[in-house]
Amino acid sequence: MRPECPYRHIHPHTASGNRKIVRLGSYRRKSDGRRVKRFRCNECGKGFSHATRSACYKQNKRHLNDRFRKLFASGISQRRLARLFSVSRTTVVRKHLFLASQSRGKVQRTETTEPVFEIVEFDDLETFEHTKFKPLSVFLAVEYKTRRVIDLEVARMPAKGKLSARALKKYGPREDERPAARRRLFERIQSRVSSVAIFKSDMNPHYPLDLKRAFPHAEHRRFKGRRGCIVGQGELKRGGFDPLFSFNHTAAMFRANVNRLFRRTWNTTKRPDRLADHLMIYAHYHNSTLI
Ligand SMILES: [Zn+2]
Structure with a gap:
């Protein structure tokens, strides 16, 4: 499915809907190995993908989100999470902020x-x-x-x-x-x-x-x-x-x-x-x- 241009609210677009969106191949996302489709908007010339507007955009450890959410709600400390999952405490703090805003x-x-x-x-x-x-x-x-x-x-x-x-x-x-x-x-x-x-x-x-x-x-x-x-x-x-x-x-x-x-x-x-x-x-x- 062709999405709408995510930049249409930033630059005014005259074409309605997704008429000027073209496929532009895909890429393999490093963090979870999924294939993500890429597109280009021929009206503003910008490229984007299915991931661009995702809440997890640019996260490298998106696979931990759900587990962390449950564990933060189950009395596990931030230090213990970092140790259990062999991630840095910075990662744990970032996840905490991200999950809090989602929640x-x-x-x-x-x-x-x-x-x-x-x-x-x-x-x-x-x-x-x-x-x-x-x-x-x-x-x-x-x-x-x-x-x-x-x-x-x-x-x-x-x-x-x-x-x-x-x-x-x-x-x-x-x-x-x-x-x-x-x-x-x-x-x-x-x-x-x-x-x-x-x-x-x-x-x-x-x-x-x-x-x-x-x-x-x-x-x-x-x-x-x-x-x-x-x-x-x-x-x-x-x-x-x-x-x-x-x-x-x-x-x-x-x-x-x-x-x-x-x-x-x-x-x-x-x-x-x-x-x-x-x-x-x-x-x-x-x-x-x-x-
Ligand atoms: Zn556009």
Whole structure:
């Protein structure tokens, strides 16, 4: 099949469709040995191939993508992956970035054929970057029952309680990015969640206003809850009826499968944006395979 010229949006093309595309042989791709067809556009004179517009264009280790995606979502560390597959840590980092952007696109999108979300549970789970003096908050929205991850945001926050004085002394003031992150998330999911949806959360005093901005007609049900602990499966520990079960179960799954959330001292997150990347890879795997 003859594709359309990938450059037709860059240079204006007068011919419609693919009328001026000619075959130009093929080449054998080094990274996986596949034959890739080449074409030329006689209107702009540019050459291209079936690979040009592929998401994996110019990747040398495309065969690892799927395995890496599963393993990143299964608690394997980046170092261990590099060792197991005899690739450099640079390759692992590149794969992490690539898979995160792919996963983010999948998680943050609802197909046009799918219904909008009607019941949403949201809350934040806490972790930290590198030291407990620099806590992070993961703001997470989950669909009730199916436990599908709708979206998430990672935000810096100042240390609380007994830690706050020492944290201030050691690292200086730390901005609270949580309000902005909450608003970003609510705005982003506006088109995918029913405007009269039911939102469930704990009693956090900041939630009602932030939610009202993006969803003025939604119903907000608030429940008395307990805080999750930083490491372990705190969200799930207590028995009895849990009004935020879908959220808490999902949070526990994150903690069980994203290695940066396992422990206080080993492979902790050094960068909040990379934590967000990692959570997105897990979230996509969770949505597409686990639930
Ligand atoms: Zn062209």
